[in-house]
Amino acid sequence: MALEISIDKQQASFENHLDDLQNERIIFSGMFGIGKSYFLKKFFDSNQSKYLAVSLTPVNYSISNNDDIFRLIKYDILYELIVSHKLELESEVIKRHIAYGTVLSSKAGSILEDLLSIAPLLNKSLRGTEEHFSPTPFITFLRKIIPQIEKIETQRRDANLNQRVLNYIRDLEKSTLFESDFITGFIVDSLNRLSKKEGQESLKKVLIIDDLDRIDPEHIFRLFNIFSTHLSHGKSNTNKFDFDKVIFVCDIGNIKNIFSARYGVSTDFSGYIDKFYSTEIFHFDNSAEVAGFTNTLIASIKFNSSHNLIQECLVGDNSLLYYLIKQFVSSGTLNMRRIDYIFENRFSLKERDITINGSEMHFPNWKLPAIIALEILSWVYGDVAALENALAKTALFEKSRTVSLNTKLKLARYFIPIIDAAQHSFNEQGPVINLKLEGQAVRYRLTYDRRSNDRDFYSAEIIDKADLEGVNLFDLIRLALGVLNTSGYFKKNH
Secondary structure, three states, X not given: OOOOOOOHHHHHHHHHHHHOOOOXXXXXXXXXXXXXXXXXXXXXXXXXXXXXXXXXXXXHOOOOOXXXXXXXXXXXXXXXXXXXXXXXXXHHHOOHHHHHHHHOOOOOOOHHHHHHHHHHHHOXXXXXXXXXXXXXXXXXXXXXXXXXXXXXXHHHOOOOHHHHHHHHHHHHHHOOOOOOOOHHHHHHHHHHHHXXXXXXXXXXXXXXXXXXXXXXXXXXXXXXXXXXXXXOXXXXXXXXXXXXXXXXXXXHHHHHHHHXXXXXXXXXXXXXXXXXXXXXXXXXXXXXXXXXXHHHHHHHOEEOOOOOHHHHHOOOOOOHHHHHHHHHXXXXXXXXXXXXXXXXXXXXXXXXXXXXXXXXXXXXXXXXXXXXXXHHHHHHHOOHHHHHHHHHHHHHHHHOOOOOHHHHHHHHHHHHHHHOHHHOOOOXXXXXXXXXXXXXXXXXXXXXXXXXXXXXXXXXXXXOHHHHOOOOHHHHHHHHHHHHHHOOOOOOOO
């Protein structure tokens, strides 16, 4: 069976926040990699009977200058309506002045022609997963709009074009639509039609702007300003495109840092940001769900080892393997495809004597629990290169959060004997050694932990945990992985 992270605990809280009539604009805040996008996708997928959700990810756009961002946003919304919400492009059901606007390119340009030219900038042809390229949505999109473009070209050659232009201008003068390009009116009309379900209450129209804090600062604050109010004729308080809700997805801490870097630390951030959400920021935290998910995932792995080192050192809420997998899940570097692969799968641990570069001593691999953990994680990710890449990304994730010194102390002690193998002979307890990590001296001595089951192992006794203050745990783990890799530990013939 497939394993998924539960969203139950956060769902009720978010639904209450979303359904509050006052909450027309929402800041959905959570640390990078915590699973915000995963949660929102699952939430709106399971609530399609209540909401018409349009999700955009501007970080994927190919933007050449600041003026492009809003234009791309508009056509991205239209693209999503066509591909994800099955919008049928039938001009006869569109308001007359909007329909004429789409066919009279001499006045306003063709929405569909523009969309076709802009689509590559949206990078929508890259839909699918990172591992599996799939052009299907883009092909479906082209099949839908090409007949409409042919129809437009026929209309443009109409002998009565001049009279239709005059009729169009008269309609426009009577209209309250003051958009310069008609695409906004087209989107509003399309959203209203899609949100009306026969025999039931209209769907709430929700726009989700994801990864807001990962785009250029110029675009971040422009999008905030654009979507905060409708800023149209009459200065309505409704959202742009007549969405019932607009959700900005970001880490509000990152937004504050970007704001301070741009406008100065003395500039009032609270006074600026509070007009871009209606009541209060929604702070998303699914750490409890991730913890439960991680325990279930590890417990499902079938280990073949005859000894119980894995059970004693690598399984449980305070274990090395538990912490690492939990951080990988939280940072988004362990994707669901790999999770599905390892869930209830079998890991075969091969016990063997090894030599680490820089040390002349041979000893069983299980005498360093970190070696077993890295071997398991290499299997989890498929190979050493993928694990190294995940460690690099998770190191960045760790910099965005506070890791306690006690946590570093518990885990760093496993990896230091690998990194500093040349400094000791893997015998009994040795002298105090100074190890330079990220320009900082870490004092430790090698210890030999004796267990009643005769499964003793080495670790490092850190003299002063304050030495680990500036050390990034995942950078340290990457160093250990590199030492093992250059020592030939992961070669397939071993």
